[in-house]
Amino acid sequence: MNASDAPYDLAIVGGGLVGASLALSLAPLGLRIALLEAVAPGTGDQHPSFDERTTALANGTVRAFRTLGVWDAMTREAAPIRRIHVSDQGRFGSARVDADEQGLEALGYVVPNRAIGAALWQGLGRCATVDVIAPARVTGSALEGDVRTVQYELDGESRTLAARLVVAADGVHSLVREQSGIGADRIEYEQTAITAVVVTQRFHDHVAYERFTESGPIAVLPLTDGRCGLVWTARPAEVERLLALDDAEFIAEFQRAFGLRLGRFLRVGQRASYDLVLSRAERHVGPRLAVVGNAAQGLHPIAGQGFNLGLRDAMSLAEVIADRRLGAATDPGTPELLQDYAEWREADRRRIVAFTDGLVRLFSTPLGALRTLRSLGLLAFDVLPPAKSALARLSVGAAERVPRLARGVPLAGLR
Numbered sequence: 001m002n003a004s005d006a007p008y009d010l011a012i013v014g015g016g017l018v019g020a021s022l023a024l025s026l027a028p029l030g031l032r033i034a035l036l037e038a039v040a041p042g043t044g045d046q047h048p049s050f051d052e053r054t055t056a057l058a059n060g061t062v063r064a065f066r067t068l069g070v071w072d073a074m075t076r077e078a079a080p081i082r083r084i085h086v087s088d089q090g091r092f093g094s095a096r097v098d099a100d101e102q103g104l105e106a107l108g109y110v111v112p113n114r115a116i117g118a119a120l121w122q123g124l125g126r127c128a129t130v131d132v133i134a135p136a137r138v139t140g141s142a143l144e145g146d147v148r149t150v151q152y153e154l155d156g157e158s159r160t161l162a163a164r165l166v167v168a169a170d171g172v173h174s175l176v177r178e179q180s181g182i183g184a185d186r187i188e189y190e191q192t193a194i195t196a197v198v199v200t201q202r203f204h205d206h207v208a209y210e211r212f213t214e215s216g217p218i219a220v221l222p223l224t225d226g227r228c229g230l231v232w233t234a235r236p237a238e239v240e241r242l243l244a245l246d247d248a249e250f251i252a253e254f255q256r257a258f259g260l261r262l263g264r265f266l267r268v269g270q271r272a273s274y275d276l277v278l279s280r281a282e283r284h285v286g287p288r289l290a291v292v293g294n295a296a297q298g299l300h301p302i303a304g305q306g307f308n309l310g311l312r313d314a315m316s317l318a319e320v321i322a323d324r325r326l327g328a329a330t331d332p333g334t335p336e337l338l339q340d341y342a343e344w345r346e347a348d349r350r351r352i353v354a355f356t357d358g359l360v361r362l363f364s365t366p367l368g369a370l371r372t373l374r375s376l377g378l379l380a381f382d383v384l385p386p387a388k389s390a391l392a393r394l395s396v397g398a399a400e401r402v403p404r405l406a407r408g409v410p411l412a413g414l415r
């Protein structure tokens, strides 16, 4: 960094699902923004965020993507979820939530991460105020007076930039968060998720299935081309064995665990695996630092909440900055602004972490009595409209204070 280099208003470290969405949210505000990403997108299943997984997007997330002008680029690959079907292996109980009953067009949409990444990065290409620096691996960050510096490697050279606010969007093992002295607690679930795309005998009819088994939950999500994305959670030792099976053996085991709701499973694509943890940063903010997405909290994918919650971090931070931006001189890294952001995020995070972690624990315990309770719970859930509405609202992404972007209101222009 030369002494003459003016600091950026904002530097975002990590251009994955949440970091790229944050850059797009901030772009219309006229701030000078740097976005640093270690892995150039389009690297297929090697990308840490935009790989071959599929993500269930809440309706609030879809509204935000529409407002940011990136939804159209992913609609071709966005499958609506018209119903969620929850069942417990070996029990009669099942719960269904219908979009129709809730007065919704869809409970959410399933989109391949690769398609979300392509749309977000295409959008970034149109933003004159965002300097995309990639592939650039960030190696350090430090507070220096009224700016924070970021050290990174680009084209084999070490470089440094400075910004009034640095945002850690670098995932669950966030280097920037750690280097800024913000720790994270970590609970290993001792479960690993296997993901793959499957071809089924019957059409999914836009139903998302969630099934609880002895080894862990299974999700089967509808895709636009009639195939389904599966997330099969099992204990790590079991996962090694499942990954080593040939396709026919894998399909047979999966069929036993999932049942025949979709007829027979005919083919399975490439499998990938993810170890599952709950991680929570001690704080969302530090001096000239904000933490968003998985860097702030990494969740079990059981309820499809991780990205939807992380995006609400990004949208809330962007909104707090927009609302204080009364002139070009606005500093986005003041303690007051960061405190507003931290306070806003607290309740939403507590609620979603408790809901997700509670589900994992409830459905991971082998206790007989609890199993019965669970089944009763599922049955009761099916006939109790308030409980169903609560799940539907969660699918919509309703939080106490909903960010404007999630309501379809742009941040720039009229307040």
Ligand SMILES: Cc1cc2nc3c(=O)[nH]c(=O)nc-3n(C[C@H](O)[C@H](O)[C@H](O)COP(=O)(O)OP(=O)(O)OC[C@H]3O[C@@H](n4cnc5c(N)ncnc54)[C@H](O)[C@@H]3O)c2cc1C
Residues within 6 Å of the ligand: 013, 014, 015, 016, 017, 018, 019, 036, 037, 038, 039, 048, 049, 053, 054, 055, 056, 057, 136, 137, 138, 139, 169, 170, 171, 172, 175, 193, 195, 231, 274, 292, 293, 294, 295, 301, 303, 304, 305, 306, 307, 308, 309, 310
């Ligand atoms: C199997 C599975 C299924 C899931 N399904 C859903 C779902 O249906 N719905 C949902 O809402 N969520 C889901 N999630 C959660 C979701 O994937 C995460 O919440 C989301 O990826 C978080 O995005 P992020 O941008 O915060 O972090 P990441 O996706 O981890 O991205 C971090 C980015 O930072 C970059 N980076 C890291 N370190 C550096 C560095 N030093 N320098 C520069 N760049 C760096 C990485 O290259 C990466 O691009 C699922 C997760 C899993 C594992």
